[in-house]
Amino acid sequence: MVQNHLIAGNPSEPKGFRAYWATRPKGTAIVFVHGFNGEAVGTWSLFERFLPQDPRCAGCDLVFFQYDSVYTNCAISASELHTLLTRLSTDRATLVDETLGSSGRPPRPVKYKRVLLIAHSMGAVVARKALLRMYRNRNKDLWAKTIILLLFAPAHLGAHVTHLVSLLGIIPYVGQMLPFVRYKIPALTELGINERGQMSRSLEDMRTDTKEALERGAFYLRARKVIFGTADKVVVPGEYCDDENFDSVAGREHKDICKPTTDYLDPLNVVMGFL
Amino acid sequence: MDVLQGNLQYLKVHYLLARGGAKAAARIEEAVSPQSSRALRWLLRHHDEEGITDTESWKRDEVDYLLEYYSLLEIACTLNLVPWPLSKDVADPAIKHLEHPAVQKYMQHYPISLPQLLVLRLKGLFIGRVACDDAPTLFWQLLELDSRLYNDNCETFLWFIDGGSRGRYDIDSVIRTLKSSKAYFHAVSVRAREITHLTKALHGFRIFLQFCVDLDALLADPALPPLFRVEAWKYFAYWFRNLSLYVEENDLQRAIGQVAAWKQSDADAARHTASEVKRIRASVERLSSGEFGRFPNQLRDGERPPKQPARRTRPKIR
Numbered sequence: 236m237v238q239n240h241l242i243a244g245n246p247s248e249p250k251g252f253r254a255y256w257a258t259r260p261k262g263t264a265i266v267f268v269h270g271f272n273g274e275a276v277g278t279w280s281l282f283e284r285f286l287p288q289d290p291r292c293a294g295c296d297l298v299f300f301q302y303d304s305v306y307t308n309c310a311i312s313a314s315e316l317h318t319l320l321t322r323l324s325t326d327r328a329t330l331v332d333e334t335l336g337s338s339g340r341p342p343r344p345v346k347y348k349r350v351l352l353i354a355h356s357m358g359a360v361v362a363r364k365a366l367l368r369m370y371r372n373r374n375k376d377l378w379a380k381t382i383i384l385l386l387f388a389p390a391h392l393g394a395h396v397t398h399l400v401s402l403l404g405i406i407p408y409v410g411q412m413l414p415f416v417r418y419k420i421p422a423l424t425e426l427g428i429n430e431r432g433q434m435s436r437s438l439e440d441m442r443t444d445t446k447e448a449l450e451r452g453a454f455y456l457r458a459r460k461v462i463f464g465t466a467d468k469v470v471v472p473g474e475y476c477d478d479e480n481f482d483s484v485a486g487r488e489h490k491d492i493c494k495p496t497t498d499y500l501d502p503l504n505v506v507m508g509f510l
Numbered sequence: 511m512d513v514l515q516g517n518l519q520y521l522k523v524h525y526l527l528a529r530g531g532a533k534a535a536a537r538i539e540e541a542v543s544p545q546s547s548r549a550l551r552w553l554l555r556h557h558d559e560e561g562i563t564d565t566e567s568w569k570r571d572e573v574d575y576l577l578e579y580y581s582l583l584e585i586a587c588t589l590n591l592v593p594w595p596l597s598k599d600v601a602d603p604a605i606k607h608l609e610h611p612a613v614q615k616y617m618q619h620y621p622i623s624l625p626q627l628l629v630l631r632l633k634g635l636f637i638g639r640v641a642c643d644d645a646p647t648l649f650w651q652l653l654e655l656d657s658r659l660y661n662d663n664c665e666t667f668l669w670f671i672d673g674g675s676r677g678r679y680d681i682d683s684v685i686r687t688l689k690s691s692k693a694y695f696h697a698v699s700v701r702a703r704e705i706t707h708l709t710k711a712l713h714g715f716r717i718f719l720q721f722c723v724d725l726d727a728l729l730a731d732p733a734l735p736p737l738f739r740v741e742a743w744k745y746f747a748y749w750f751r752n753l754s755l756y757v758e759e760n761d762l763q764r765a766i767g768q769v770a771a772w773k774q775s776d777a778d779a780a781r782h783t784a785s786e787v788k789r790i791r792a793s794v795e796r797l798s799s800g801e802f803g804r805f806p807n808q809l810r811d812g813e814r815p816p817k818q819p820a821r822r823t824r825p826k827i828r
Binding site: 238240241242243245246247249253255258274276277280281283284287288306335400420 | 653699
């Protein structure tokens with residue numbers, strides 16, 4: 236295999252991103268956003284193995300965004316993602332040079348024609364909030380229209396806290412402890428649904444803002460693919476604003492719905508379908 | 511930019527310079543006089559000779575990072591991912607650092623074999639290479655797995671299984687906490703400002719278990735080039751050795767059960783939990799047995815991993 240990418244990004248830094256920069260970029264970036272308690276690359280494993288090997292991805296930049304999903308609320312993480320997307324679209328050359336540590340290299344201007352923004356679980360909320368920031372900034376972020384949003388098990392309609400907590404490896408062995416955990420970990424309050432199945436205020440606001448933005452032509456906020464696993468007990472499945480109707484994959488759980496393997500290639504095929 | 515140069519540059523920037531390995535390199539280069547060489551040998555002594563102080567342990571960490579860099583360089587050479595032969599400005603310092611008597615002794619105290627393999631390779635005594643189509647992605651996967659261990663939580667857990675302690679916590683505190691669902695629950699579900707070293711180590715343990723499952727899945731792939739499998743396992747082997755040294759078998763099994771399980775009333779969830787626990791246990795057992803560290807022709811039917819050595823005591827504080 237010809238090596239078509241260069242690995243970049245500081246592996247010692249818990250926040251930021253990991254990237255596989257195309258050596259001969261052709262104007263496409265794929266940006267991955269992990270979910271609650273996920274990892275930049277680990278959440279998506281084995282995308283990082285399959286994509287660089289695929290000739291169709293030879294000219295694509297692969298970016299794995301990393302953020303603190305437990306103790307930082309979605310709005311803050313969304314602003315970090317917005318900053319990364321802005322830099323990626325307006326100043327890729329500098330970003331590449333900074334992360335490869337080769338500042339002597341002359342920058343090569345690349346204009347993205349297409350940015351696939353792929354998010355899992357809580358990452359869908361972070362990604363959508365980042366896109367809403369772009370919408371509010373619409374006079375400056377003209378490149379937003381290059382974005383194609385793809386979602387795996389999105390938590391935009393909320394999540395069941397007991398199951399969300401299980402992603403932390405905590406044993407919710409007594410129901411009465413849940414308010415205590417909610418209070419300690421803000422992300423649970425933001426994503427969790429209450430006993431009556433209602434979403435948090437934050438998610439309600441996001442839905443209202445998304446509807447309004449879509450009515451005003453911010454089509455990049457419309458997810459072009461939404462997938463849930465039938466065995467997912469964490470997030471609440473359902474249709475959302477003007478998003479494409481969701482698809483379901485039999486037998487897949489919350490954590491493995493977005494992980495391609497040699498015998499489950501659906502996530503890879505979804506991404507490839509948009510290249 | 512040439513991709514092979516780019517790969518080498520990446521290793522230098524992030525694994526030599528950013529993590530502090532370069533400081534250790536400078537320290538080794540300065541240790542030429544008998545007196546400074548003696549000082550370096552003392553810094554890199556076996557912990558049984560005399561306990562390691564706080565300052566010393568930071569300096570020894572830098573040596574560890576330097577050795578990690580050379581280990582990754584060795585694997586990159588195996589996979590043909592860096593220019594070969596290595597330029598003099600890379601090869602000469604490597605031999606100088608790794609052949610320093612104090613460093614040689616250190617690698618005997620704490621068995622690390624990949625840097626020694628690199629020295630042999632640089633001298634033309636080892637020529638193992640792998641011609642493999644997906645070499646870059648295999649290497650990147652290894653780097654991604656490595657990066658999972660490089661965070662505050664995992665670092666604390668790994669420090670504990672290296673015999674270290676922080677504040678009033680050590681590996682015994684972790685094991686004790688994992689024995690009780692209630693204690694574990696309370697230690698893990700805390701606000702950001704209430705996080706203790708114990709909380710970090712417990713999160714670190716969970717991350718380490720997931721790391722084990724993913725590393726095991728990578729190494730168990732029958733299509734993997736055998737030399738890469740051996741070297742990739744050896745890169746992490748120190749931690750599996752420590753895990754065997756510091757955590758009793760029964761405690762480990764119980765801890766895995768605690769972290770992987772959550773009590774649910776429905777039978778589906780219980781079945782899933784049981785299979786999850788089984789999977790994690792199998793991965794940890796395979797990785798700790800050292801079977802991935804041997805070439806296939808060295809494995810014999812029914813061969814068992816060596817008996818675990820007695821637990822050592824190592825006063826390390828940080």
